[in-house]
Amino acid sequence: MKNVLTWGLACVCGICLVQDAAAERPFFRAAGWPSWSAMVPDQVMPDTQAALAETRRQLEAICALQPEEYTFENTFVAYVRVGEQLQQVQTLVGHLMMTRPTAELQKAQQMMMEAVVRFSAERIGERRVEDVLMEAAKAPWVAQLEPEKQRYVQQVLEKLRNSGAGLSAEQQGRKTRIEKELHQLRQQFSANLERALTSWKLVITDPQELAGMPAEWMEQSAAAARALRIGTEDAPAWLVDLMMCPAMDVMTYCHVEETRRRCWEGVSSPGTARAVDNEPLLRRAMELRQEQAELLGYRHFADMQAARSMMGTAEKALVFVDQLMAAYKPAFDAEVAEYLAALSRVKGERLTRIEPWNELYFAKDIPADGEDFQIEQLSPYFQGERVIGGMLRLWEKLLGIRITEQKVHCLARGESSPAGVVEVWHPLVRAFTVHDTASGRHIGSFYMDLYPRPGKQGEAWCMPLQLAIPRADDSPREANLAALMANITPPGQQGHLLHHGDLYALFHEFGHLMHMLLAQPPLPGQHAMSVEQDFLEMPSQLQELWIWEPEALATFARHFRTDEPLPAELAVKLVSSRRKKSLLPTMQLLHTAKLDLEMNMHYADKFKDRPLDEAAAELLAPWRLPYTCTLPCELRTTTHTMTPGYAGCFYTYLWSELLARDAFSRFRKEGILNPATGADYRKHILEPGGSKPARQLFRDFMGRDPDPATMQQGLPGQ
Numbered sequence: 001m002k003n004v005l006t007w008g009l010a011c012v013c014g015i016c017l018v019q020d021a022a023a024e025r026p027f028f029r030a031a032g033w034p035s036w037s038a039m040v041p042d043q044v045m046p047d048t049q050a051a052l053a054e055t056r057r058q059l060e061a062i063c064a065l066q067p068e069e070y071t072f073e074n075t076f077v078a079y080v081r082v083g084e085q086l087q088q089v090q091t092l093v094g095h096l097m098m099t100r101p102t103a104e105l106q107k108a109q110q111m112m113m114e115a116v117v118r119f120s121a122e123r124i125g126e127r128r129v130e131d132v133l134m135e136a137a138k139a140p141w142v143a144q145l146e147p148e149k150q151r152y153v154q155q156v157l158e159k160l161r162n163s164g165a166g167l168s169a170e171q172q173g174r175k176t177r178i179e180k181e182l183h184q185l186r187q188q189f190s191a192n193l194e195r196a197l198t199s200w201k202l203v204i205t206d207p208q209e210l211a212g213m214p215a216e217w218m219e220q221s222a223a224a225a226r227a228l229r230i231g232t233e234d235a236p237a238w239l240v241d242l243m244m245c246p247a248m249d250v251m252t253y254c255h256v257e258e259t260r261r262r263c264w265e266g267v268s269s270p271g272t273a274r275a276v277d278n279e280p281l282l283r284r285a286m287e288l289r290q291e292q293a294e295l296l297g298y299r300h301f302a303d304m305q306a307a308r309s310m311m312g313t314a315e316k317a318l319v320f321v322d323q324l325m326a327a328y329k330p331a332f333d334a335e336v337a338e339y340l341a342a343l344s345r346v347k348g349e350r351l352t353r354i355e356p357w358n359e360l361y362f363a364k365d366i367p368a369d370g371e372d373f374q375i376e377q378l379s380p381y382f383q384g385e386r387v388i389g390g391m392l393r394l395w396e397k398l399l400g401i402r403i404t405e406q407k408v409h410c411l412a413r414g415e416s417s418p419a420g421v422v423e424v425w426h427p428l429v430r431a432f433t434v435h436d437t438a439s440g441r442h443i444g445s446f447y448m449d450l451y452p453r454p455g456k457q458g459e460a461w462c463m464p465l466q467l468a469i470p471r472a473d474d475s476p477r478e479a480n481l482a483a484l485m486a487n488i489t490p491p492g493q494q495g496h497l498l499h500h501g502d503l504y505a506l507f508h509e510f511g512h513l514m515h516m517l518l519a520q521p522p523l524p525g526q527h528a529m530s531v532e533q534d535f536l537e538m539p540s541q542l543q544e545l546w547i548w549e550p551e552a553l554a555t556f557a558r559h560f561r562t563d564e565p566l567p568a569e570l571a572v573k574l575v576s577s578r579r580k581k582s583l584l585p586t587m588q589l590l591h592t593a594k595l596d597l598e599m600n601m602h603y604a605d606k607f608k609d610r611p612l613d614e615a616a617a618e619l620l621a622p623w624r625l626p627y628t629c630t631l632p633c634e635l636r637t638t639t640h641t642m643t644p645g646y647a648g649c650f651y652t653y654l655w656s657e658l659l660a661r662d663a664f665s666r667f668r669k670e671g672i673l674n675p676a677t678g679a680d681y682r683k684h685i686l687e688p689g690g691s692k693p694a695r696q697l698f699r700d701f702m703g704r705d706p707d708p709a710t711m712q713q714g715l716p717g718q
């Protein structure tokens with residue numbers, strides 16, 4: 001990385017130096033906060049070309065080494081660092097596409113991807129870099145390395161194998177073309193979903209058709225309609241869509257079955273309707289992945305993915321999923337019987353099947369064991385700012401960190417930020433620094449972009465924007481930078497009240513955030529994202545468990561009008577509702593996990609020559625509610641199944657969750673707000689990043705291996 005001292009001699013203030021650097025190469029790694037206004041589409045290709053040139057120099061340096069010059073640093077570490085700057089450009093362009101996309105930026109991203117694919121097909125240097133590394137791996141000094149470094153060498157060799165080292169030039173070319181096509185399929189898949197999610201709308205002019213909807217929802221829906229110039233104050237109309245005024249809400253609360261049925265049509269349309277049908281894309285992806293896996297010496301794509309997980313093989317993962325399904329089957333069957341009996345009572349006729357548009361509506365009205373508790377009763381105690389502040393304070397105390405909010409400014413191109421003010425990509429984005437409480441050291445910084453807006457990608461995620469690169473010398477570590485992205489309930493007219501589901505999104509993503517920021521691994525490439533795939537969700541799934549704990553909620557949940565703390569009675573009901581919660585969400589996770597594995601293992605046998613929805617329905621029939629019609633296959637809308645990291649290993653959510661629940665038992669025993677346990681969690685799980693095997697991380701924190709008995713107590717998702 002370029003030394004910032006070579007920039008901007010006219011001013012010695014740190015902020016100006018950083019801004020000069022950012023102006024020169026806005027998509028490159030920066031020494032401070034990035035300049036978002038400088039990241040214009042026109043700059044994508046110049047920065048990509050510069051990053052490619054640097055990648056070329058890094059590769060040439062390795063290829064030019066003579067065997068007697070090989071060291072651990074100039075071979076294996078240097079290889080892991082190849083393309084750092086290119087990765088940064090791709091990360092920032094990708095982040096902007098997910099937060100404020102434009103047609104120009106999309107075009108620039110496409111050009112960037114094409115340049116990267118062209119580059120990867122080029123030959124660099126006299127020898128291939130993989131040959132140098134294979135040769136270096138045989139050097140006698142490798143056997144003398146510490147065990148951690150030997151594991152590092154093995155990981156590099158594994159990476160080489162997966163990148164196609166050892167393939168002929170013709171096979172390499174085929175592999176590159178497969179990857180390019182898979183990337184295009186993924187983009188098309190997301191574009192289809194985006195198009196379907198933003199285009200489906202239902203306009204209602206008779207409020208009777210929305211009977212049962214909460215007043216706040218009706219206000220928001222009418223305002224959304226007016227914003228589209230549909231309806232007026234005098235002749236109002238109400239808008240239902242899949243984003244801001246969700247059809248799912250209508251399917252939960254609306255008393256009118258016909259309205260619920262129309263909404264279900266909308267909810268089922270993404271990935272299925274003719275113009276946005278994802279089935280051909282999924283099928284093509286399965287064929288390409290099988291070819292890709294075989295090229296690299298794996299039986300199928302799912303095995304290729306499992307090779308970098310704690311599970312090891314796809315067969316073991318499928319056994320794990322099947323065993324969970326079988327374990328929950330008796331309880332699920334009993335629940336279905338109860339559900340149908342209650343439904344029959346409500347409808348006055350004996351039902352053996354249920355229309356999918358009635359599921360959420362009746363599930364809401366069937367109280368668990370006769371309890372009169374609805375989770376929405378908690379919302380008046382979840383005022384947005386209090387919850388966010390409460391979450392930050394809770395993890396400050398547990399993890400021994402100090403989180404400080406920064407002043408922010410959203411700039412236009414060419415404007416400069418006032419000193420001490422952090423630039424953001426949208427006026428509602430907030431920025432924070434994280435310091436270690438004991439040493440005062442700056443560990444990381446992060447943004448929070450929490451509310452939905454047109455163009456921004458849905459759901460919640462955490463984006464590593466710039467992760468520190470450990471240095472061989474003793475120079476100070478860089479700070480990590482990440483963004484917590486969500487689409488929680490935005491500030492409305494009645495205070496700013498969140499749902500319990502919003503707390504889930506916040507706490508879950510904050511778990512990822514802490515993992516990304518607090519990881520302090522010794523070697524490059526060992527950041528939080530490099531842990532085994534089925535451990536990656538462990539910190540987020542652990543940290544989300546605090547939203548079910550009365551002791552944790554008591555630290556921030558107060559009534560937005562009266563300032564009364566959350567009544568103990570409600571907190572108790574929340575906990576017991578969780579124990580009695582329906583198994584349906586858990587089964588849905590298992591459905592997706594099973595389908596994802598089966599498709600990526602047995603596509604030719606079980607799916608190829610059959611309609612997708614029919615094949616999926618047959619596979620899942622024993623574990624589903626008895627519906628009156630065939631539902632669209634879940635994978636049509638599961639973006640994870642097209643994402644390289646998660647495709648073929650969706651089960652990792654379940655495995656990580658079981659690890660998280662096991663780890664939580666230590667907090668349960670020692671105190672969920674106990675800073676000593678929190679410090680151990682930081683030290684043994686978060687700080688090592690991917691520098692140790694996940695099994696070791698777990699053992700270091702728990703003093704034992706994962707306990708299957710503990711993991712089977714209770715159910716995932718509860």
Ligand SMILES: [Zn+2]
Pocket residue numbers: 508512537540
């Ligand atoms: Zn997650």
